[in-house]
Amino acid sequence: MREYLTEVLVLDKNKVNETDLTVDLYAKELGRIKAKMTSGQKITSKLSPHLEPLTFSLVRLTEKNGFVVADALTQDYLKHFRVSPVYFAKALKLLSALKELIYSEEIDPKLWFWLKKTLAKREIFYSQFLKILGYDPKLAECRKCRSKFIKYFLAADQIFLCRNCGFKVPQNRLLLEL
Ligand SMILES: [Zn+2]
Structure with a gap:
C-alpha cells in the first residue's frame, strides 16, 4: 500500500450509496484521480466537508486497488x-x-x-x-x-x-x- 500527501482541487463529489462517496480530484502531485471514502471509514462525514467541489484541500491518500481518502483538510474554500x-x-x-x-x-x-x-x-x-x-x-x-x-x-x-x-x-x- 502506498501513501500520498498532496494538495488537490476538488472537481466533483458523488454519493455512491448512503455511506460511500467518490471524489474527483485534480492533484498537484498525481494529476487527475478518483478516490473513494467508504463506510468502513467512520470519518467519512468528518472528511466530506473538506472535499466540496471547488475547494483546494490537502489530502492524504492511500493506494491499493485505487485511491482512498485517509484524511482531508480545506485550504481554500474559494469564497x-x-x-x-x-x-x-x-x-x-x-x-x-x-x-x-x-x-x-x-x-x-x-x-x-x-x-x-x-x-x-x-x-x-x-x-x-x-x-x-x-x-x-x-x-x-x-x-x-x-x-x-x-x-x-x-x-x-x-x-x-x-x-x-x-x-x-x-x-x-x-x-x-x-
Ligand atoms: Zn465558423
Missing part, C-alpha cells in the same frame, strides 16, 4: 466565487472543462500553478488554459468554416469555433469562450 451564483457558475464551468479535457494521472505543474493563480481571482482566461493543455488558439481556425476569428472552444470535440458557428452549438454542450 469569492460563492458570493454570487454567476461567479459560482463560472468557476464550475472551469471544473467541467478540466473533467472533459484531463483524463490522465499525469502531473502538470504549469496547469497546477495556473489553476492556483486563476482561482485566486475571478477572471478565467480560457485561451491561457487551452494553451497549457496544448491547444494553442493563436494557430487555430474555426473547424466548421475556416474563419481565423475564433471565439470558442468546444470541449467535447476539442475544436475551435468562430462566433457564428459557436452560436449553433446546442446549449447543453460545454463551450469555452476565449
Whole structure:
C-alpha cells in the first residue's frame, strides 16, 4: 500500500450509496484521480466537508486497488466565487472543462500553478488554459468554416469555433469562450 500527501482541487463529489462517496480530484502531485471514502471509514462525514467541489484541500491518500481518502483538510474554500451564483457558475464551468479535457494521472505543474493563480481571482482566461493543455488558439481556425476569428472552444470535440458557428452549438454542450 502506498501513501500520498498532496494538495488537490476538488472537481466533483458523488454519493455512491448512503455511506460511500467518490471524489474527483485534480492533484498537484498525481494529476487527475478518483478516490473513494467508504463506510468502513467512520470519518467519512468528518472528511466530506473538506472535499466540496471547488475547494483546494490537502489530502492524504492511500493506494491499493485505487485511491482512498485517509484524511482531508480545506485550504481554500474559494469564497469569492460563492458570493454570487454567476461567479459560482463560472468557476464550475472551469471544473467541467478540466473533467472533459484531463483524463490522465499525469502531473502538470504549469496547469497546477495556473489553476492556483486563476482561482485566486475571478477572471478565467480560457485561451491561457487551452494553451497549457496544448491547444494553442493563436494557430487555430474555426473547424466548421475556416474563419481565423475564433471565439470558442468546444470541449467535447476539442475544436475551435468562430462566433457564428459557436452560436449553433446546442446549449447543453460545454463551450469555452476565449
Ligand atoms: Zn465558423
